[in-house]
Amino acid sequence: MSIQAIAENAVAGGRVTADEALRLYLDAPTSMLAEAADAIRARKHPEGIVTYIIDRNVNYTNVCVARCNFCAFYRTVGSSDTYVLAFEEIFRKIDETIAVGGVQLLLQGGHNPDLPLEWYEDLFRAVKRRYPGFKLHALSPPEVIHISRMSRLAVERVIERLMTAGMDSIPGGGAEILVDRVRKQLNCYSKATADEWIDVMRHAHRAGLRTTATMMYGSVDAEADRIEHLLRLRDLQDETGGFTAFITWSYQPENTELGGYERTGIEYLRTLALARIVLDNFDNLQASWVTQGGKVGQLSLLCGANDMGSVMIEENVVRAAGASYCMDEVEIVRNIENLGFVPKRRNMHYERLGDPLFREQDIPRRRALDTAKSDADPLMPDELSRYAARSRSARVMRGQP
Numbered sequence: 001m002s003i004q005a006i007a008e009n010a011v012a013g014g015r016v017t018a019d020e021a022l023r024l025y026l027d028a029p030t031s032m033l034a035e036a037a038d039a040i041r042a043r044k045h046p047e048g049i050v051t052y053i054i055d056r057n058v059n060y061t062n063v064c065v066a067r068c069n070f071c072a073f074y075r076t077v078g079s080s081d082t083y084v085l086a087f088e089e090i091f092r093k094i095d096e097t098i099a100v101g102g103v104q105l106l107l108q109g110g111h112n113p114d115l116p117l118e119w120y121e122d123l124f125r126a127v128k129r130r131y132p133g134f135k136l137h138a139l140s141p142p143e144v145i146h147i148s149r150m151s152r153l154a155v156e157r158v159i160e161r162l163m164t165a166g167m168d169s170i171p172g173g174g175a176e177i178l179v180d181r182v183r184k185q186l187n188c189y190s191k192a193t194a195d196e197w198i199d200v201m202r203h204a205h206r207a208g209l210r211t212t213a214t215m216m217y218g219s220v221d222a223e224a225d226r227i228e229h230l231l232r233l234r235d236l237q238d239e240t241g242g243f244t245a246f247i248t249w250s251y252q253p254e255n256t257e258l259g260g261y262e263r264t265g266i267e268y269l270r271t272l273a274l275a276r277i278v279l280d281n282f283d284n285l286q287a288s289w290v291t292q293g294g295k296v297g298q299l300s301l302l303c304g305a306n307d308m309g310s311v312m313i314e315e316n317v318v319r320a321a322g323a324s325y326c327m328d329e330v331e332i333v334r335n336i337e338n339l340g341f342v343p344k345r346r347n348m349h350y351e352r353l354g355d356p357l358f359r360e361q362d363i364p365r366r367r368a369l370d371t372a373k374s375d376a377d378p379l380m381p382d383e384l385s386r387y388a389a390r391s392r393s394a395r396v397m398r399g400q401p
């Protein structure tokens with residue numbers, strides 16, 4: 001089949017094979033990939049609506065024992081600049097999020113050996129008691145695996161307990177590239193193998209949770225690895241139908257042990273378009289403007305994306321690796337409408353909540369993203385003393401034997 005015929009088959013609703021996907025990715029002109037992806041997006045979303053969510057990306061701790069070599073965010077146990085957010089601090093962030101119309105927290109953090117399962121349960125319960133309708137899109141699969149290993153409970157049981165405490169859905173972070181050879185090179189094989197990441201999502205979907213899926217490309221992976229990754233997601237989606245959306249971004253190299261360079265905007269747009277073509281059973285693809293910037297984010301809407309992701313109030317992880325783009329709701333809506341699409345707010349299940357909020361309410365403009373921790377925050381939140389620490393440094397801090 002010619003490249004043109006492969007693209008036409010995909011636009012008509014046909015499924016591409018791994019070989020066909022690789023040929024498209026390597027050889028199709030960018031305009032052909034973009035047109036095919038845009039046609040598929042228009043078939044799935046004929047009303048021309050582009051959605052976004054108002055939420056906040058909160059990283060509850062930067063302590064991490066995983067030490068992925070592509071990560072600039074983590075700090076080792078006992079380092080002087082580590083933090084764990086106090087429950088009160090998280091409540092304050094939720095108050096601020098609700099004040100600008102936010103409906104959920106995206107809550108992720110490092111693999112901190114001194115936070116037991118009960119800490120997460122208590123936090124989730126406390127959030128739900130205080131903010132009953134507020135949603136928790138929390139804990140990526142490697143974090144769930146970390147908690148499962150520490151608590152010596154099966155992943156299914158951990159998910160069940162976290163759901164009972166208030167977890168509403170699982171973000172697709174930590175997938176990087178779902179190929180174990182690549183994961184070993186990124187030093188993220190031990191935090192979760194490709195099979196383990198998929199298994200957490202399978203368990204979550206079976207338990208009734210909807211989740212997202214992600215891909216971080218452009219570190220040590222080859223094009224064929226990215227396609228293997230997409231096919232693993234497509235297979236699980238065939239099996240469970242539990243993924244709400246797919247988000248891809250390029251590796252951000254600044255301040256990382258791995259180093260290297262950042263992939264170009266065109267490579268991002270080609271990767272996004274290819275994902276729209278391969279992931280024929282995903283309804284929603286997000287534009288990652290947080291890593292690519294607003295202008296490439298806007299172009300994403302012509303390359304298969306139908307969602308602008310989050311009106312982000314706070315970001316810590318990609319900022320540590322050198323990217324810190326900021327767009328508030330006004331800016332996101334301007335980018336959507338400038339392309340001729342209709343902007344709508346949504347929730348985590350991609351249900352539409354309404355028109356842009358700033359047109360209904362007076363919401364202060366945000367020109368910069370917040371960070372996780374301010375100098376005024378306590379080094380040792382009061383409630384931490386209730387939980388048994390495992391590391392020596394944390395035991396000393398908490399006054400535990």
Ligand code: SF4
Binds near residue numbers: 110
């Ligand atoms: S990517 Fe996540 S798991 Fe890996 S070192 Fe960074 S915080 Fe830890």
